[in-house]
Amino acid sequence: MKGKSTEIIGSGYAGDSRKLERYNSINPPIYHASTVLFEDYAELKAVGQGQYEGFTYGTDGSPTQHAFEKAMTELEGGYWTRAFPSGLLAITSVLQAFLASGDHLLICNSCYGPVRRFARNLLDKYGVKTSYFPANVGADIADYITPETRLILLESPGSNTFEVHDVPAVVKVAHRHGILTAIDNTWATPLFFQPFAHGVDISIHSVTKYISGHSDVLLGSATVSEACYERFHRLCRALEIFAPQEACYMALRGLKTLKVRLMQHQASALELASWLEGEAAVERVLHPALASHPEHAIWQRDFSGSSGIFSFVLKPEYDEQAVARFVDSLDLFGIGYSWGGFKSLVTAGKFAQSDISRYHDRWMIRLNIGLEDVADLQADVQQALGRLSS
Numbered sequence: 001m002k003g004k005s006t007e008i009i010g011s012g013y014a015g016d017s018r019k020l021e022r023y024n025s026i027n028p029p030i031y032h033a034s035t036v037l038f039e040d041y042a043e044l045k046a047v048g049q050g051q052y053e054g055f056t057y058g059t060d061g062s063p064t065q066h067a068f069e070k071a072m073t074e075l076e077g078g079y080w081t082r083a084f085p086s087g088l089l090a091i092t093s094v095l096q097a098f099l100a101s102g103d104h105l106l107i108c109n110s111c112y113g114p115v116r117r118f119a120r121n122l123l124d125k126y127g128v129k130t131s132y133f134p135a136n137v138g139a140d141i142a143d144y145i146t147p148e149t150r151l152i153l154l155e156s157p158g159s160n161t162f163e164v165h166d167v168p169a170v171v172k173v174a175h176r177h178g179i180l181t182a183i184d185n186t187w188a189t190p191l192f193f194q195p196f197a198h199g200v201d202i203s204i205h206s207v208t209k210y211i212s213g214h215s216d217v218l219l220g221s222a223t224v225s226e227a228c229y230e231r232f233h234r235l236c237r238a239l240e241i242f243a244p245q246e247a248c249y250m251a252l253r254g255l256k257t258l259k260v261r262l263m264q265h266q267a268s269a270l271e272l273a274s275w276l277e278g279e280a281a282v283e284r285v286l287h288p289a290l291a292s293h294p295e296h297a298i299w300q301r302d303f304s305g306s307s308g309i310f311s312f313v314l315k316p317e318y319d320e321q322a323v324a325r326f327v328d329s330l331d332l333f334g335i336g337y338s339w340g341g342f343k344s345l346v347t348a349g350k351f352a353q354s355d356i357s358r359y360h361d362r363w364m365i366r367l368n369i370g371l372e373d374v375a376d377l378q379a380d381v382q383q384a385l386g387r388l389s390s
């Protein structure tokens, strides 16, 4: 007679998911696993000899994670994808994979802010030097390259200020010098910009934004070309990088509705951006799909759509108190970070991150346009603009 505890451990589900009842759910399961079981000693031995094909441990990810990674590889047109617990971790892991002590890294000056902090506080400590270049650099990227430059990190359009890069021009120079290019493709999503078709070697997403789409998931992804696979895979193995399985499930789910959500975000944001251009308090609207945008022609050539986040620069007479009145009198816009979700959000500040940036020292408002009715959003912004001067 076995004891009760032994009976409990062996009862109900006895540790073999292959023997579960046939159940063909339309969505994938979410596996909770550290241990995955092997059939016999021969399999265990094969694992030890690096000759086992299947999953060996929870840190390998699960079929759910791999399904998401496969979807991203296909959508981006790359060779291999790894999911990360956040967008920032995807970026910093790429930097760790492709840079070593003594190397030089080039980053666009409109990059996602925390990337600068990583470069300053971590890369510098490990002997990687970083410098920054402006968005309109194009083929002049050659002037920023040193004999030690190994990687160019682009983000197009840039965070907060939405400068668009001439990606093919930068890529051409980079490849002539044997330098890799990576891009943060979060704004466009794989639907509106195809990095690998434009010659980029590595494409990164904050899946947290449009792909998950509901402000309830943190996840990142990095997709690499075949030539970059070895080095990137080695880093992922060394760190045993994996992503939360619920987040991978939610991202797969988000992908199914990405296009219909993006079409609505695109239409509403464009309508509001065009209307704001005619408002007296607004000096300039920073949205790549507007004809007034400095790199509109490049956007039109390389992108197949625009998403729902943009900024506008206020006329110089408005000070911080005016900005505060505007933000605080909005009703439908939440005050908060991140974007790509269903709810409209606002942030404000002096976004330009360095003095080589175009809108240095100017008050800017950033709007993430959600899925509310656009007429209501416009009425809300209009009444808030009215509070700028009172």
Ligand SMILES: *Cc1c(COP(=O)(O)O)cnc(C)c1O
Binding pocket: 086, 087, 088, 089, 112, 155, 159, 184, 186, 187, 205, 206, 207, 208, 209, 218, 219, 220, 338
């Ligand atoms: C939010 C964001 C990130 C970071 O993503 P998290 O998932 O929040 O870590 C990276 N790049 C861009 C452009 C972003 O907007």
